[in-house]
Every structure is written in C-alpha cells, then in structure tokens.
Amino acid sequence: MDYSQCIAVYFNSEEIVKDDIVWGLLELGIEVERPEYRVPLQEYQEEQVEQILPLIVQRTFVITQDFSAVVARACDAAHIPYISWVYDSPQRSLYLKEALLPMNYIFVFDKKQCERLKAIGIQHVFHQPLAGNIAKASILKITDEDIEKYSSDISFVGQMYQRSYQESFFRCAPPEAKEQFDSFFSKTVCNWKKGCTIFNQLGPDANEYMLRGLIEQDYNNYRIDKKYAGEVLIVATTIAGMERKAVLCEAAQLGQCDLYTNSLVEEKAFANVRIHPPIDYNSEIYKVYFSSKINLNITMRAIESGIPQRIFDIMSVGGFVLTNEQEEIEELFTPGVDLVTFQSLDEMKDKIGYYLSHERERIRIAMNGYQKVRDYYSYPHQLTTILKNLGIG
Numbered sequence: 001m002d003y004s005q006c007i008a009v010y011f012n013s014e015e016i017v018k019d020d021i022v023w024g025l026l027e028l029g030i031e032v033e034r035p036e037y038r039v040p041l042q043e044y045q046e047e048q049v050e051q052i053l054p055l056i057v058q059r060t061f062v063i064t065q066d067f068s069a070v071v072a073r074a075c076d077a078a079h080i081p082y083i084s085w086v087y088d089s090p091q092r093s094l095y096l097k098e099a100l101l102p103m104n105y106i107f108v109f110d111k112k113q114c115e116r117l118k119a120i121g122i123q124h125v126f127h128q129p130l131a132g133n134i135a136k137a138s139i140l141k142i143t144d145e146d147i148e149k150y151s152s153d154i155s156f157v158g159q160m161y162q163r164s165y166q167e168s169f170f171r172c173a174p175p176e177a178k179e180q181f182d183s184f185f186s187k188t189v190c191n192w193k194k195g196c197t198i199f200n201q202l203g204p205d206a207n208e209y210m211l212r213g214l215i216e217q218d219y220n221n222y223r224i225d226k227k228y229a230g231e232v233l234i235v236a237t238t239i240a241g242m243e244r245k246a247v248l249c250e251a252a253q254l255g256q257c258d259l260y261t262n263s264l265v266e267e268k269a270f271a272n273v274r275i276h277p278p279i280d281y282n283s284e285i286y287k288v289y290f291s292s293k294i295n296l297n298i299t300m301r302a303i304e305s306g307i308p309q310r311i312f313d314i315m316s317v318g319g320f321v322l323t324n325e326q327e328e329i330e331e332l333f334t335p336g337v338d339l340v341t342f343q344s345l346d347e348m349k350d351k352i353g354y355y356l357s358h359e360r361e362r363i364r365i366a367m368n369g370y371q372k373v374r375d376y377y378s379y380p381h382q383l384t385t386i387l388k389n390l391g392i393g
Contacts, residue, residue, distance in 0.1 A: 008033070016065050025379075040069075044070035086108045140287075207230075214233070295319045
C-alpha cells in the first residue's frame with residue numbers, strides 16, 4: 001500500500017500516553033504529527049474544540065488510543081475522519097452523544113461490546129482486535145542484569161481492584177440482596193468456563209441495591225443503561241479483585257510469584273507474592289514479560305469476549321502466556337500452541353506446575369505466540385485493516 005500522501009495527527013490523552021500506534025503508522029510510511037496538546041477522554045470545555053481545530057485542518061485523518069469526545073467534535077467541524085482504537089471495554093466516553101457523530105470511526109476489540117455500541121446507534125463502529133508492537137520489542141535491549149532483576153517463575157502486571165468501599169457496599173446490603181450477591185459470587189468467581197458471564201445474573205434485590213449505589217454517579221450525559229453500568233462499575237471490579245487475589249495466592253504456592261501494580265494492596269493478604277511498584281510501560285514491562293517463565297493474564301470481567309492488550313504485549317516479546325479462557329482467543333490463536341488457557345483455579349495450578357517443569361514446551365509455545373503476533377497482529381497489519389474501513393489504501 002502507498003500511504004505516502006497521508007498525514008495523520010495522533011493525540012495522546014490526559015489519561016493515556018502510548019506511542020504504539022505511532023510506531024505502526026510510521027512503519028506503513030505515513031507521516032505522523034504529534035501535537036503536545038493532550039486531549040481529555042471524558043467531558044470537555046467548548047474552548048478545547050477551538051484549540052484542537054488548527055492542529056488538524058487539511059490532514060488525512062486523526063487518531064487516538066480510546067475515544068475522545070472533544071476530538072470527535074473537532075473532526076466533525078473540520079470534516080476529517082477520526083479513528084479511535086479502543087482498548088478499554090467498555091469505555092465510558094463511547095456512551096456520550098459525540099460518539100454518534102458521522103466522522104467517527106470507532107474500533108473496539110470486544111465483539112460483544114461492538115454489538116452493544118451498534119445497538120445504541122453508533123454508525124461507524126467495527127470489531128478490531130488489538131496488536132503487539134513487534135518493532136519496539138525487537139529493538140529493546142535486555143541485559144543479563146535486567147534478566148536477573150526481573151526473572152520470575154510467574155508474574156502478573158496489572159491492577160488488583162482491592163477497594164475498601166466495595167467491602168462496605170456489600171456488607172451494608174439488606175439480607176435478601178446480600179444472599180443473592182453471595183450466591184452469584186460463589187458460582188462466578190474463578191469460573192472461566194464458556195458461557196459464564198457477570199451480566200444479567202443478579203437477583204432482583206441485589207439489582208435494586210446495586211442501582212441505588214449508583215445514585216451518586218453522574219450519568220446524566222451518558223446514554224448507558226444504568227443496570228449495565230452497575231454491573232461494570234460494581235460487579236466486574238469486585239470480581240476482578242477477588243479473582244486476581246485468588247490466582248496470585250494460588251500461583252505463589254507453586255513458584256516465585258511477582259506482582260507489579262499501582263494498586264494499594266496489603267502484603268499480608270498476598271502470602272508469598274512479591275509485590276513491586278508499577279513499571280514503565282514502554283520498556284520495563286517488556287523486560288518482565290521476557291524474563292518471566294510464565295506470564296499470567298487475568299481478564300477483567302467487563303471484557304465480555306475480547307482479548308486484552310496484555311496478551312499481545314507479552315507475545316510481542318516472546319513471553320509465555322497463561323490466561324483464563326476468553327471467547328475470542330480461539331478465533332485468533334490456537335490454545336496449547338500459541339498460548340495456554342485455563343477455566344478454573346485447579347486447571348491453572350496444574351498448568352503452572354506442568355509448564356514450570358517442561359521448559360522446552362514452554363519456550364516452543366512462547367515462540368509460536370511471538371510468530372503469530374508478528375505475522376498477523378502487529379500494529380502495521382492491524383492499522384492496514386483499520387484504514388481499509390475508511391477507504392484509505
């Protein structure tokens with residue numbers, strides 16, 4: 001494809017500073033302008049539209065990681081296509097009225113989230129799996145000292161969702177609601193079998209109590225179903241905290257287990273887990289993934305079917321992935337060949353034990369995963385698909 005006449009504008013946001021999309025655009029031969037101005041992803045002030053407009057006029061398209069309503073407004077005014085490649089699911093801003101603007105081209109990695117967005121009337125919304133930055137990973141210098149520093153049997157990088165208000169929220173629930181919550185959690189937490197979902201599963205009393213808990217949340221400007229919002233904000237985060245703690249504590253019984261997180265956690269609650277502060281996304285994280293024998297992925301339950309960014313990042317540097325079952329994994333990868341999946345804690349423990357003691361198989365699977373991302377899910381490959389949906393290339 002000849003993209004030599006294309007000029008893209010890429011905005012970082014106030015919340016997300018990543019350059020992977022820029023790498024992919026440059027690999028395709030597209031000129032990329034990167035204004036220093038960081039755009040908001042949530043609500044915005046009218047004058048911010050005027051600040052953005054001079055930065056995008058006469059450009060081929062504008063692109064951001066996640067959706068920004070203010071960029072959508074500016075692109076609509078300038079009549080320039082706006083690409084948002086969304087790696088949060090769901091992203092709250094997609095339920096603002098600006099998501100309906102005709103110059104938007106919204107790409108989400110979760111098929112079921114894509115269908116939800118189509119159902120509320122978004123015109124140009126597409127299912128688009130995420131990508132791994134093979135180019136960046138390939139030039140990363142990893143020294144013997146790095147391997148010694150980040151070496152681990154089992155590692156996990158991510159939030160832990162250990163929030164004190166969640167405990168008080170459920171503790172204060174009326175008896176009927178509390179019983180329904182307890183029943184739901186007992187059959188759902190650490191159950192990753194196909195068909196197990198957090199949505200539309202609560203009893204009526206639990207639902208009513210959950211909706212009352214959202215009264216203080218401001219949803220006046222959002223076109224999102226309140227029940228769905230509660231399931232995402234309250235139920236999904238609560239289960240994430242329970243699952244991630246359970247997974248890491250069980251894994252730590254089988255080998256050295258390291259957690260890298262920006263969450264505040266009580267070390268005594270994570271027996272034998274070595275807890276580290278957050279690490280730099282652009283360099284250190286790849287060193288962890290490369291130096292760990294097993295890299296865990298524990299998918300946030302608000303992601304209904306898609307494959308989170310963590311899996312692509314691990315595979316892009318040749319790391320071994322052990323992940324919970326997720327519907328779209330089998331559409332993109334071959335379990336047992338490119339990565340390894342589990343449906344329960346017991347299955348996870350069995351596979352950790354097996355792959356820690358079978359190095360040759362572990363390395364072979366990691367290399368297969370790297371090659372699959374390199375050949376099919378690199379940023380240039382995925383961006384080519386995105387641009388075809390705009391009629392570019």
